Amino acid sequence: MHNFDFVKPSSVAEAVAALANEDALPLSGGQTLIPSMKARLNAPETLVSLTGIDELKGVCVDGGSLVIGAATTHATVAAEAASHFPGLAALAGQIGDPAVRNRGTLGGSLANNDPSACYPAAALGTGATVVTNTREIAADDYFQGMFTTALEEGEIITSVRFPIAEKSAYAKFLQPASRFALTGVFVAKYASGVRVAVTGASENGVFRWAEAEAALSQDFSADAIADLKCSPDEMISDLHGTPEYRAHLVGVMTRRAVAAAR
Amino acid sequence: MPKDDGIGASTKRREDVRFLTGNGKYTDDINLRGQCFVHFLRSDVAHGRIRGIDTSAAEGMDGVLKVFTAADFETAGGLPCGWQVTDRFGEVMQEPKHPILAEGKVRHVGDPICAVVAETYEQARDAAEAIEVDIEQLEAVVDMKAALAEGAPKVHDELTSNLCYDWGFVEENKDAVNAAFESAAHVVSLELTNNRLVANPMEPRVAVGDYDPWGDSHTLYTTSQNPHVIRLLMGAFVLNIPEHKLRVVAPDVGGGFGSKIYHYAEEAFCTYAAKVLKRPVKWTSSRSEAFISDAHGRDHKTKIELALDADHNFTALRTETYANMGAYLSTFAPSIPTWLHGTLMAGNYKTPLIYVNVKAVFTNTVPVDAYRGAGRPEATFQIERLVDKAARELGVDPIELRRKNFIKADEFPYQTPVAVVYDTGNYHATMDKMLELADYAGFEARRAESAKHGKLRGFGIAHYIEACGIAPSNLVGQLGARAGLYESASVRVNATGSISVYTGSHSHGQGHETSFAQVVADMIGVDANSIEIHHGDTSNTPMGMGTYGSRSLAVGGSAIVKATNKIIDKAKKIAAHLLEAAPEDIELKDGKFSVAGTDKSVDWSGVTLAAYVPHNYPLEDLEPGLEETAFYDPSNFTYPSGAYGCEIELDPETGKIDILRFIAADDFGNIVNPMIVEGQVHGGLAQGIGQALLENCAYDDEGQLLSGSFMDYAMPRADDVRGFTVDHSCITPCTHNPLGVKGCGEAGAIGSPPAVVNAAIDALHRAGHTHVTHIDMPLTPARVWAAMKA
Numbered sequence A: 001m002h003n004f005d006f007v008k009p010s011s012v013a014e015a016v017a018a019l020a021n022e023d024a025l026p027l028s029g030g031q032t033l034i035p036s037m038k039a040r041l042n043a044p045e046t047l048v049s050l051t052g053i054d055e056l057k058g059v060c061v062d063g064g065s066l067v068i069g070a071a072t073t074h075a076t077v078a079a080e081a082a083s084h085f086p087g088l089a090a091l092a093g094q095i096g097d098p099a100v101r102n103r104g105t106l107g108g109s110l111a112n113n114d115p116s117a118c119y120p121a122a123a124l125g126t127g128a129t130v131v132t133n134t135r136e137i138a139a140d141d142y143f144q145g146m147f148t149t150a151l152e153e154g155e156i157i158t159s160v161r162f163p164i165a166e167k168s169a170y171a172k173f174l175q176p177a178s179r180f181a182l183t184g185v186f187v188a189k190y191a192s193g194v195r196v197a198v199t200g201a202s203e204n205g206v207f208r209w210a211e212a213e214a215a216l217s218q219d220f221s222a223d224a225i226a227d228l229k230c231s232p233d234e235m236i237s238d239l240h241g242t243p244e245y246r247a248h249l250v251g252v253m254t255r256r257a258v259a260a261a262r
Numbered sequence B: 001m002p003k004d005d006g007i008g009a010s011t012k013r014r015e016d017v018r019f020l021t022g023n024g025k026y027t028d029d030i031n032l033r034g035q036c037f038v039h040f041l042r043s044d045v046a047h048g049r050i051r052g053i054d055t056s057a058a059e060g061m062d063g064v065l066k067v068f069t070a071a072d073f074e075t076a077g078g079l080p081c082g083w084q085v086t087d088r089f090g091e092v093m094q095e096p097k098h099p100i101l102a103e104g105k106v107r108h109v110g111d112p113i114c115a116v117v118a119e120t121y122e123q124a125r126d127a128a129e130a131i132e133v134d135i136e137q138l139e140a141v142v143d144m145k146a147a148l149a150e151g152a153p154k155v156h157d158e159l160t161s162n163l164c165y166d167w168g169f170v171e172e173n174k175d176a177v178n179a180a181f182e183s184a185a186h187v188v189s190l191e192l193t194n195n196r197l198v199a200n201p202m203e204p205r206v207a208v209g210d211y212d213p214w215g216d217s218h219t220l221y222t223t224s225q226n227p228h229v230i231r232l233l234m235g236a237f238v239l240n241i242p243e244h245k246l247r248v249v250a251p252d253v254g255g256g257f258g259s260k261i262y263h264y265a266e267e268a269f270c271t272y273a274a275k276v277l278k279r280p281v282k283w284t285s286s287r288s289e290a291f292i293s294d295a296h297g298r299d300h301k302t303k304i305e306l307a308l309d310a311d312h313n314f315t316a317l318r319t320e321t322y323a324n325m326g327a328y329l330s331t332f333a334p335s336i337p338t339w340l341h342g343t344l345m346a347g348n349y350k351t352p353l354i355y356v357n358v359k360a361v362f363t364n365t366v367p368v369d370a371y372r373g374a375g376r377p378e379a380t381f382q383i384e385r386l387v388d389k390a391a392r393e394l395g396v397d398p399i400e401l402r403r404k405n406f407i408k409a410d411e412f413p414y415q416t417p418v419a420v421v422y423d424t425g426n427y428h429a430t431m432d433k434m435l436e437l438a439d440y441a442g443f444e445a446r447r448a449e450s451a452k453h454g455k456l457r458g459f460g461i462a463h464y465i466e467a468c469g470i471a472p473s474n475l476v477g478q479l480g481a482r483a484g485l486y487e488s489a490s491v492r493v494n495a496t497g498s499i500s501v502y503t504g505s506h507s508h509g510q511g512h513e514t515s516f517a518q519v520v521a522d523m524i525g526v527d528a529n530s531i532e533i534h535h536g537d538t539s540n541t542p543m544g545m546g547t548y549g550s551r552s553l554a555v556g557g558s559a560i561v562k563a564t565n566k567i568i569d570k571a572k573k574i575a576a577h578l579l580e581a582a583p584e585d586i587e588l589k590d591g592k593f594s595v596a597g598t599d600k601s602v603d604w605s606g607v608t609l610a611a612y613v614p615h616n617y618p619l620e621d622l623e624p625g626l627e628e629t630a631f632y633d634p635s636n637f638t639y640p641s642g643a644y645g646c647e648i649e650l651d652p653e654t655g656k657i658d659i660l661r662f663i664a665a666d667d668f669g670n671i672v673n674p675m676i677v678e679g680q681v682h683g684g685l686a687q688g689i690g691q692a693l694l695e696n697c698a699y700d701d702e703g704q705l706l707s708g709s710f711m712d713y714a715m716p717r718a719d720d721v722r723g724f725t726v727d728h729s730c731i732t733p734c735t736h737n738p739l740g741v742k743g744c745g746e747a748g749a750i751g752s753p754p755a756v757v758n759a760a761i762d763a764l765h766r767a768g769h770t771h772v773t774h775i776d777m778p779l780t781p782a783r784v785w786a787a788m789k790a
């Protein structure tokens, strides 16, 4: 790891100011950033910790949405969202292991946008709004491919608004080594229709499976999509699965999510 | 009943107190005054010619003490290979030099090119980034068959080809074997891969070199399974340091599984650099570095065929195996696919004719050497997969086919056609035991239950044999070993009766400090807490060969028995003097010497005190003191065996396999500490199941490691390895060592992979997927799904 300066502001404004420095990066749970610094793949001059900022933390219901502060840990979401939004809480409870869940945060996960991460599926699958220090970004506009988002340099996610679904579930098929999602599907049913978001499978990162959404909006049952097949085009090929296998899993995991939704 | 802490007792492991409270003393815990740190700049290409190295910028950087390149090691030797294999034409293997730092060429990703020594580890890493290495990238050879093709790029320009050796065993049997296939009623064949593995012990490798200029003497602290072997190899062949000027210490070591047997470049580097810099030099491997610098395991490709007569008796077996050596010969690499593999190809069966062909191949990959089981898992996997396939093709019960061909309990000692003589065993008994513990009779009902939930249930069987307790020195010498394989022990009885035992075996998780003390306590009849086991330091233990091949109790324990018997003999003479009786009349029981048929006695400490305060002592006939050393050289291997049963559920939608129960019925001969044995089997099973379902060290065509971290290399986790039932009540004691023990350290890793794969194939066949006759390990969900779809 290269040397770096460390600041721990207590307000978003201070953090934004500190991030104006060249080569400064926000540090949230550090579960992605610190390992990449240890491997010398990342060498910021300044780390601006977000974990001392109270306004970035917490889970609360606001109208029909669950609003979660960007620096809220996965463990907190798993515990505190359980009664309001069980599908989302269950997703947070399946991320990594207890150590990761007690440090890793929602904001860090969405900012990083790992193609195999879980939260992107929830954000896209609920049509969430990503709130930053400068603006609000609809999930449909936020995710722009693997490790790429609509965030500008120095822009901080402050919270995320998740519209609470009537029913939802996340079905995650584990990549055997990392236990990230080899393929994970978040399904959410709203009065306006059903959303289906898939992570882990595509070379373009998290995506919505439009055909399944259409079918499930007509009939929210696993049978409704029994014969629906996802195309393997542009799916990830690696040690753990071929594009065909991932495309197949999209179908299986979507059906399982629908069956489990509550 | 066993004494609380004698042979047969499940004494808790005394070393665990320090391990579990974070008080173990590992090599990385050793920090010497004035110590500096080395970082190795390693090749990021698999094959290349070094055109130039510019270290000037790095040398001027903060804290940098020196940047070493191959030029600094012109007087040093290469890392030696400890075994020379002779091929089937009578020629010795090709043996390229393995330099400490790359000379002229890099040959695998991870090959060290430069070493930067600096005041801090981070400074060394910073400076390494400033080194410019100009490398002309060459085409890499990764696939073994491609490496042997005409015109393939050569890993070592000075060799005639990438073939290390082409070994035939038993070469004289080849024609008879082929003839048996010609006249066979049935022939069954199978092509399979034994997947490459990374050992990944919890503690990565570490080396600290220290030099004392006033005594011109060196000390190396290192994560080794065998410090004496390192002292011999490094001192005599690499750095030219005589033994009396070189001390090697392997303190607490956090697991090895074979990967810490070998002499590595980093050890020689730290030892040498400490002298050059006159300061201690430390290297601590990162996990990422371990993936590209620790020797890997397995990596065989095999075609195996079995001939049977009309009654389904096995009549002949032949194999053709390609064994990956990687870019250089690691210390014992050549012996693994040959003498530790070919000699086991009879398995538990009376196959009269066997021919094994092994082509060992150099590729642009990390060197491959022994990994838990070493050669024997490869043999067992082939045989047990093939026997299962044979049963399926012939339409007979796989259990019955095995039973029919098993060597029977009354046929021991049994001379196999592949040189070794099994001393004891009872394979029918272990098979019966396993089936009983597995409730095999209830399997169909459980399968029906799984089917209701859409899951495919399968039951897989494997029976293994292994050769442990390596090994008779004169025999291995004939086979090409450049070392003896005895073990040593010194037993030092102190004046007040406490006992210090110095063993040449090394404990890195096996619990020797507990079980070896149990042996001595049992023999003398004293409290095990009065006995301390010392190991791992060449300055205080006699020359020993270390720990691998499940040899420590069978060979090292036997040396302790021998030394303790010498102690008892002498103590009886002292007791005879004190009791004014003849030594032949002295009996030792529960730590007390008495004269047979009388009530005259003297206790243990009375005798030991007399030995060191010899006022009333037969000084004319007997030296004072009570300390004895013994070396034990085994007369044969030991042959643990066992039946393994694996019950799985397979999810046909995703291809995922869940192990529901795993039953291991082993015959390890006599048992010293049942709890430790059970733990050893659990660990072995976890690694075997890891190989079967999860672990896969994979390279791409350019020789880049695709599974270079735990993000892609899947280690078994607790929830992958559930439902173990371990039994070792079937006992046929070893006939040729004093404890009657066989060794248990590797069994789990040897017997489990075929049981798991057989279970998967069983589940698929029972569900009608009869086109799936084999799936290569690891049986990842993706592979299982693809096989079902095919």
Ligand SMILES: Cc1cc2nc3c(=O)[nH]c(=O)nc-3n(C[C@H](O)[C@H](O)[C@H](O)COP(=O)(O)OP(=O)(O)OC[C@H]3O[C@@H](n4cnc5c(N)ncnc54)[C@H](O)[C@@H]3O)c2cc1C
Binding pocket: A025, A026, A027, A028, A029, A030, A031, A032, A033, A034, A050, A070, A071, A094, A095, A096, A097, A100, A103, A104, A105, A106, A107, A108, A109, A111, A112, A114, A116, A117, A118, A119, A151, A155, A156, A157, A158, A178, A179, A180, A181
């Ligand atoms: C062993 C392990 C297992 C894991 N398993 C899973 C899994 O199963 N599923 C899964 O989804 N994830 C998994 N993760 C990733 C984990 O969820 C991380 O917590 C997450 O990806 C990053 O969150 P963080 O808070 O740690 O962010 P950090 O590592 O602190 O930051 C990550 C990146 O986001 C930036 N950043 C952080 N916060 C903000 C913000 N508020 N606004 C803008 N930019 C920001 C940082 O600058 C950095 O570039 C795993 C991680 C580990 C180590």
